[in-house]
Amino acid sequence: MEIKKGIGVSPGVVISTAVVLDAEDLVIPRRRIEADLVPAEVERLGKAVAEGVVDLTKLRDDVTVQHGKEIGGIFDFHLGLLRDRKLQGDIVNEIKTNLTTAEYAVSTVMRHLANKFLAMPDRYLAERVKDIHDIEKSVLRKLIGQKHEDLLHLTQDVVVIAHDLLPSQTAALDRTRVKGFATDVGGRTSHTAIVARAMGIPAVVGLGNITSEVSGGDTVIIDGGRGVVIVNPDEEQRVEHLEAERKHVRMEKDLEALATLAAQTKDGFSLSLQANIEFPEDIDDALGHGAEGIGLYRTEFLYLASDHEPSEQDHYDAYVDAMRRLGGRPMVIRTLDLGADKYTQAKAANPERNPFLGDRSIRMCLHDIPMFKRQLRAIMRASVLGDVRIMFPMICTLMELRQAKMVLNDVLEELEDEGVPFRRDIPIGMMVEVPSAVVMANQFAKEVNFFSIGTNDLIQYTLAVDRTNERVAGLFCPGHPAVLSFIRDVIRAGARNSISVSLCGEMAGDPLYTLLLLGLGLTIFSMNGPDVPEVKKIIRSTTMEHARHVARRVMSFDSERQVMHFLREETRKIIPEAF
């Protein structure tokens, strides 16, 4: 049994079986297996070795063609070792006699062999230990790779343990079976946290080295509220956490009762609470939590979920599916916002040195007009089926906005020529998520129908903090006075120009900021579905007068510490159980 403390980023408690992802450092903890699983493990080993041989043969042949027989011959030794019957025999014996997984057996036998090499007096031979490590890794990758595929076809509920979840990995998860996340790195606004909250499952991040301490098959408790992960819990802890889980479910149920009630303050001001989604399927859950529409549809997941770029029809089908589920409620589709993530960087021919300041989001779209047009065409075709709005991300200059609108106009003309129906007066909005857009909000407001403040990026660009870098993530603070005055300025610019302003960052769903945002005059909050009830509870428990008072006080502070302290005190008065 082992208790690990991390950062709880999505509440709830779950006890389930662990699946470990992306063990890049390939630390394989020992895990015993039942005797009847030996043949299956031996078969997995055989398959992994055979696949390794195929890969290595191809590598050797390619290298031989490119660099000649001398260099290619280096891999002959690798191949020889991989095919070595004695070596395979040793690994199989390890599985059989010590009842361990194939991974652990490979690791043990290869390390034993490596030690023999290191002990050799001959320097040249001792150097060959690198070959041993190479082979160990290639077989282990194959073994772990087999498990990766299994994630798509889960037969039981699991919790996913990973170094850091990649968008491409979460996009490929079997969402009905995954009941929790625990990761080595990350913070409150990491991708893992966002996905977990959207799915309404517990998650703990920033655990340090959880991937090396949990092995696939271990029983794990993830307590997202307390930020604790317990590996192989004892009976007492199981009971205690099952009770906590039941309590959490009860609290959820209490909040669910709010779903059908209006988001209205005690003195009669009505607000609109909407949801952020990644997939059309998220909509049912969001509506269940009481969301009145979709304030942010993150369409990049269409790109991440499959290995080819989505066609116009793929886009269209997704949007139609979403609108069918929404039944006439509004939906803001944000155009592709990819670029600075690991996924695109890993695929890029020349990874950028500074991707967050690089070719991302709207810039990327304006560099690839045909791709951009495919998405815009699909949105416009779908626009006749319901209340669709279009939103451009990462707008920094007026020229960018005008260019994007010009591309959209081209699309409208094309559709008109083709006789395809569309909604001509579709509302066009932009994300306000870089300081330049905030400073020029008054000018921008004259050229769009709505603003949506994207606090995750706005905070990152204002405070110069990479929220995924655990060494500086602590500096990422929505309560920073500079961030707050930016938010206030955008809301004011919207009001002055009579356009609506929403806020769709993580901040919108954090009950800590609800009173403040309300007091600053925000009327549309877009958040992860499961956050809606708690935010609504705060709205229904206060008055606009009080919220304005809170906002005035907060705006008079000059440090985020004062801000956070004050907001915590004020919010605790309304929902003591949350803090």
Add this chain to the structure above:
Amino acid sequence: MPTASRDIVVSNKLGLHARPAMQFVDVANQFDSAVTVHKGGEEPCDADGKSVMQMIILAATEGTPLRIEADGADAQKAVDTLAQLFESKFGEEE
């Protein structure tokens, strides 16, 4: 079953390193006979001549005396061919 054996001394400079070990194992595997390589000296040990892992662990450096043993129908031919590899220094020197 016929058996055969021959004593040789490792004479190439780098000893029985990766490439010669692979070469030896590849040749040994062409024969039906079981092949064992015995290393004498201070730390005697045996290696399966068809396993590159065991051959490399012998750590047979230049000057190491080895005995090649074969056991099977083509034992004599196996031993002769394998000994020849050592005599030609695995084609490594002029």
